[in-house]
Amino acid sequence: MAYDHRAVEGRWQAYWERHRTFRAERRPGRPKYYVLDMFPYPSGSGLHVGHPEGYTATDIVARYKRMRGFDVLHPMGWDAFGLPAEQYAIQTGTHPQITTEKNIGVFRRQLKSLGFAYDWDREVNTTAPDYVRWTQWIFLKLFHRGLAFQSEIPVNWCPALGTVLANEEVIDGRSERGGHPVVRQPLRQWQLRITAYADRLANDLDGLDWPETKQKQRDWIGRSEGALVRFPVKGSEAVLEVFTTRPDTLYGATYMVIAPDHPRTLELTTDAQREAVSAYVDAAKRKSDLERTTNKEKTGVFTGAHAIHPLTGAEIPIYTADYVLGAYGTGAIMAVPAHDERDFEFARKFGLPIVEVVSPDGTPRDRLDAAFTGDGVNVRSGLLDGLPTEQAKAKMLDHLEAEGIGRRQVSYKLRDWVFSRQRYWGEPIPIYFPVKTSGDPRRGDPHEIDYSKPIPLEEDELPLQLPELEDYRPGDPAGALTKALEWRFFQKDGQWFARETNTMPQWAGSCWYYLRYLDPRNTEEIFSEKSYDDWMPVDLYVGGSEHAVLHLLYARFWHKVLYDCGVVKHSEPFQKLVHQGMILGMVYRWYAVVDGDGKVLRALPGDDEDVVADKEHGGQILRSSGERVETRYLVEKEIQVRDGKPFHPEHGVLLVPVAEKMSKARGNVVNPDDMVHEFGADSLRVYEMFMGPLEQVKPWQTSGIQGCRRFLDKVDAVARRAADVAAADETERLVHRTVKKVTEDVEALRLNTAVSALMILVNHLAGLERVPRSAVERLVLCLSPFAPHLAEELWVEIQGQRADDPKLQADPAITIANQPWPTWDEALCVDEVVTVPVQVNGKVRGRVELHREADEATAREAALADEAVQKATAGKTVRKVVYVPGRILNLIVG
RNA sequence: GCCGAAGUGGCGGAAUGGCAGACGCAGCGGAUUCAAAAUCCGCCGAGGCAACCCCUCGUGUGAGUUCGAGUCUCACCUUCGGCACCA
Known part of the structure; x- marks a missing residue:
């Protein structure tokens, strides 16, 4: 009964790759659509199920727009500078470049296994010299406009990370990453004069189709x-x-x-x-x-x-x-x-x-x-x-x-952006300084660096690449690069110079990546004017709300600077923004009464009301005895179920299921690879959309993806029964209503209800004696953005061909991705005769079948003919009638 | 403390001011099977009733607007997210 998702998904992923189905191209006379995902940091732990949520949503929009005749740009890349690769390098001596490459390989394979319609020819990597070059180029623009400057200011120095942090990266006095304490310490820093743009950054929010993030940014700017x-x-x-x-x-x-x-x-x-x-x-x-x-x-x-x-x-x-x-x-x-x-x-x-x-x-x-x-x-x-x-x-x-x-x-509350980091794995700042020395500073001879005279590199000297280092350890407040003596000091016209040893923060690369996608292989310019005109601005941008003030404010700032430089033509980069909600993992809670050493004395059920927060010392205590209590969790496979309720396998106490942020410590992380392997990418995609509204926080339930898999199996079974019979009126109407609903829902990103509309149609078709091919065709077309692999497979199979036929697989034109999106007839979406509830004094007492435009007299007559209505109105006078044709009839009696 | 979002069955959730709970999960009953899994069919908010019918209650709490409120207004409670000595 179940279809072979591994064969189907492998086949079509290979097909898309072979034919470059999703290459972004402009064709004359077509509208364009630029749909952008926040690109990931390729961490060593790979994708988690939160990533595919936003990526699936944008993928559905991209595929849908393509079918609607748009030229679509839907790219992906890597935000690959960052601390973890460097920390790994410190531990193992492996160059961050190598770790990064490896992690990117894993991420790329995982994303491809989900069948996303990216134009992989446009992949960008913020650490590639070819990319760093342009990041530095933008820095020079900032420098020449007086927007990048040095200062000796008290900064947020994080001793544990060995670097300074931006205000935006410090939360409650601790580092955003890692939660390490942060102290104030004066240090020479590079800063970007974002405050010069404070008013424009606040005012230009008005015209954007963004969620509550706008308010957060206004608050952060704090005018x-x-x-x-x-x-x-x-x-x-x-x-x-x-x-x-x-x-x-x-x-x-x-x-x-x-x-x-x-x-x-x-x-x-x-x-x-x-x-x-x-x-x-x-x-x-x-x-x-x-x-x-x-x-x-x-x-x-x-x-x-x-x-x-x-x-x-x-x-x-x-x-x-x-x-x-x-x-x-x-x-x-x-x-x-x-x-x-x-x-x-x-x-x-x-x-x-x-x-x-x-x-x-x-x-x-x-x-x-x-x-x-x-x-x-x-x-x-x-x-x-x-x-x-x-x-x-x-x-x-x-x-x-x-x-x-x-x-x-x-x-303004907004401060200038502290832009230098004292770490290795970041873009070098393309600046150097004169040095006074009588010897060779590379050999450690005495020297003095004149930081008051920064000299920018020339454009043709870019990129300034990172030197090789044996020791990546941070700790030097002047930056880890101070150790690269051969790189740092150089002679020009007999005069010694020293390069800047601070690097840029991780945000630098992500400030402008959406622009490099336009023309990623251009070696002459950051992008061509034509490619800009072809695709900008970004029509839809989807990513996590954790970037509401960091990335999204910095990127807008850079964009405005580039606008002032005449590099870009719009004052804002991202027209419409949506944040996907986090996906939580289920855990089962119980309470442990512990002694001073953390030893478990006894267990309490997860809903014990005697457990209260300890306001004096933090943590939790028992209200009755004052004993210390710790919240403990079990994961699904550890629990014992009796009478449909979860219990602790050893302590026997009742467990309470709760949704918590996925973390290794809690053990509630769901790996998308496992889901793809067991249920298929299409099931994962459909489930992530079906879970609930895109913007909402939602708990993961493995049984839920199973239900979506059942739905796809049903589609497969129904499609294979497609026959050349005319659709009954009822079926045809439902198909039209479904096409309308799915279309409108996708446009509004209500992807959960779009899936449910498809389920309703499949359930209907499955109950038919003979399944009309015309209905199945439209079902498969509407399904294709959600479950593209299965849709491709069925699209050829329902036309009587074999999907594994090599001739067919060699034909770039057979893909469903380029088929026109189905249309609907509005007249078939409304029923002529509808059941209208009849209320008496606001309570439903009966129902009558009426033409949807029946007049009030007809409706009233029909209602009073109904037995239940007669009973409810017996002996009373109708004082008032409220009638909304096709919706309600309310009789007010007394 | 301030700003923002949200409270609907056992669970995820659905409902242009008009039959609350679509769709799915879990559960229960049945068919199929030697048996199970899978699949298919049916039931599935709470209470009352011998009972299909039917009646009452029900969208965090309390008021209000309305013929009619999950939806609008006000107050409050709770949860989540953000900010937090910003003069």
């Missing part, structure tokens, strides 16, 4: 409007500038705070306070981001200095405190404790005055129990008194500008 206000420092020429979004509260400023890492902090400090402030500044420097974020208790030290309030002339003290960040705004604030929670807390702790200047109802109060941060009416505010917040802000801004005390200012 806020306010004022820059100048506070003179008492007894000094110095002026302290602050940024505030609440200029209306200026009269309430009772002290100031300067960040400990502000360059002028020690300068302001009086001699008497110098020792205390220095100690505080040093301590703040040593604090990791993790400590800063977990301990929010306010700390700070008085600098001894005072500022003059620019409006009242009052002297207010200047503190330093680490709740003010050196990197945001001006690194100093005016503190308004009455109207800012943080300032309120600090003022309470240090006994500083709290003066209300905005009152919710306009009545001044003397005591405040908490900061009032909302809008209200100004009090105790001189010229602002009686004004509501919005007007008070505007008036104060005008006043500040008129008096020359301050001005309007926009501030």
